[in-house]
Amino acid sequence: MKTVKHALLIARKDLAVELRTKESLNAAGAFSIVILLLFSFAFDPDPEQVKEIGGGLLWLVFAFAGALVFNRSFARELPNDCLDTLLASPLSPASLLTGKALANFVMLLAMELVSIVIFGIFFNVNWTRHIGELSLVFALGTWGISMLGAVFGALTVNLRLRELMLPIIIYPLLIPLLIAAIELTKLLLANQPPSPSDFLWAKILIVFDVVFTALAMMLADTILVN
Amino acid sequence: MRDKLAIGLAAAAAGLLANNLYQMFMVLPDEALQGAIYRILFFHAPAAMVGMIGYFVALTFSVLYLTSKNLIHDSLAASIVEVSLVFSVVNLVTGSIWARIIWGIWWTWDYRLTSALVCVLIFFGYLVMRRAIDEPTQRARLSSALCIFGCVDVVIVWKSIEWFRNQHPGPVLDFRTGGGKMDPAYAHVFWMNFVAILLMATALVLVRTRQEATSREIDSLRRLAHTAA
Numbered sequence: 523m524k525t526v527k528h529a530l531l532i533a534r535k536d537l538a539v540e541l542r543t544k545e546s547l548n549a550a551g552a553f554s555i556v557i558l559l560l561f562s563f564a565f566d567p568d569p570e571q572v573k574e575i576g577g578g579l580l581w582l583v584f585a586f587a588g589a590l591v592f593n594r595s596f597a598r599e600l601p602n603d604c605l606d607t608l609l610a611s612p613l614s615p616a617s618l619l620t621g622k623a624l625a626n627f628v629m630l631l632a633m634e635l636v637s638i639v640i641f642g643i644f645f646n647v648n649w650t651r652h653i654g655e656l657s658l659v660f661a662l663g664t665w666g667i668s669m670l671g672a673v674f675g676a677l678t679v680n681l682r683l684r685e686l687m688l689p690i691i692i693y694p695l696l697i698p699l700l701i702a703a704i705e706l707t708k709l710l711l712a713n714q715p716p717s718p719s720d721f722l723w724a725k726i727l728i729v730f731d732v733v734f735t736a737l738a739m740m741l742a743d744t745i746l747v748n
Numbered sequence: 749m750r751d752k753l754a755i756g757l758a759a760a761a762a763g764l765l766a767n768n769l770y771q772m773f774m775v776l777p778d779e780a781l782q783g784a785i786y787r788i789l790f791f792h793a794p795a796a797m798v799g800m801i802g803y804f805v806a807l808t809f810s811v812l813y814l815t816s817k818n819l820i821h822d823s824l825a826a827s828i829v830e831v832s833l834v835f836s837v838v839n840l841v842t843g844s845i846w847a848r849i850i851w852g853i854w855w856t857w858d859y860r861l862t863s864a865l866v867c868v869l870i871f872f873g874y875l876v877m878r879r880a881i882d883e884p885t886q887r888a889r890l891s892s893a894l895c896i897f898g899c900v901d902v903v904i905v906w907k908s909i910e911w912f913r914n915q916h917p918g919p920v921l922d923f924r925t926g927g928g929k930m931d932p933a934y935a936h937v938f939w940m941n942f943v944a945i946l947l948m949a950t951a952l953v954l955v956r957t958r959q960e961a962t963s964r965e966i967d968s969l970r971r972l973a974h975t976a977a
Contacts, residue, residue, distance in 0.1 A: 681877070687876070690873045690876055693869075694870040694901075697862070698901070722911075722912075741893050
């Protein structure tokens, strides 16, 4: 219970800092709009093609824009030795990591909301037909990305070439989650009834979130303590 | 002692491999449906198995490092990942050659193939990350954590042919199917080749671990010299 309370405290702090500076949100939002724009110029897909590739396009945008958020997540604690102060505080490493993941989660969801609205306008797609299911897929997919983003943002925070190392490490690990999220989003955007095999993708999303969250909690001390 | 062991293992692997090659090309007949190309599977599957076993052994040493903080465990984990990565690449290349002959294509985005490629990328990232960290204990701590996360994908590679309907053939080895899918003569050569590749991998790990220990020693001397200066 204490861990959750502390995690919420960290998330609130990060979100307050972000709302004041808007450095990650502006960068991630602008990046996702540019990618969507470039994509519509590069391929000029017809409505049928959009249904086929829409899920993939959205999740690639979320994953790439997410890296911008994750890079800042722990890096913003480096000036004035804030990270050392946080680690010296009574907060547990697990609550610090969860708090960072929660802040990443909220920021990514905000960016995703902007992206899907723009996606709907640019590509003329009605994404609101299955808004409940789509929200669930976005929430599950985004939690997995956010948790791994927090873990590897922490792992790479003191490295040379941090901005380069994070994508090299994180994207291969995210592939199972991205494939599952892409398949489910594609299905919902195309307004197709789900087949029994499609539930496998939902299971993969849930298992991925549970396994990686559990691993992150177990290894929080290792990841964060210098 | 370790050098002699490495040489002994390499010699045993070479002898066994020579005998296996003789069996494959001079004794065993061509497979009824695939022709001569099936022989590449004597290298393809054992390389994959040695790679996957290696990742799990590296996982064990990574956990041991985190509990004991002994850098030898980290050196062993890194050496094993490096050697396993080589065998995973051998697995992908030989599989691709087999696919070109049998399927008519070099590559398909099948779950087994994709997860195996992802596995290679994850552990390649592991090695790249190690080179980006100068401080040995930080390097050991972070790469142990990454190895533990990466091994989740190894489980996906292993189980993907059971979980998904793939273009990649399903399990054929007796310990996964309960028997009856592979001729005993083929199975014998297959397992002998697995042993040969495992011996070769162990010899390579011993050599690589020694290099890691030497580089750690050089690194600490350099630090000492830097501090003294």
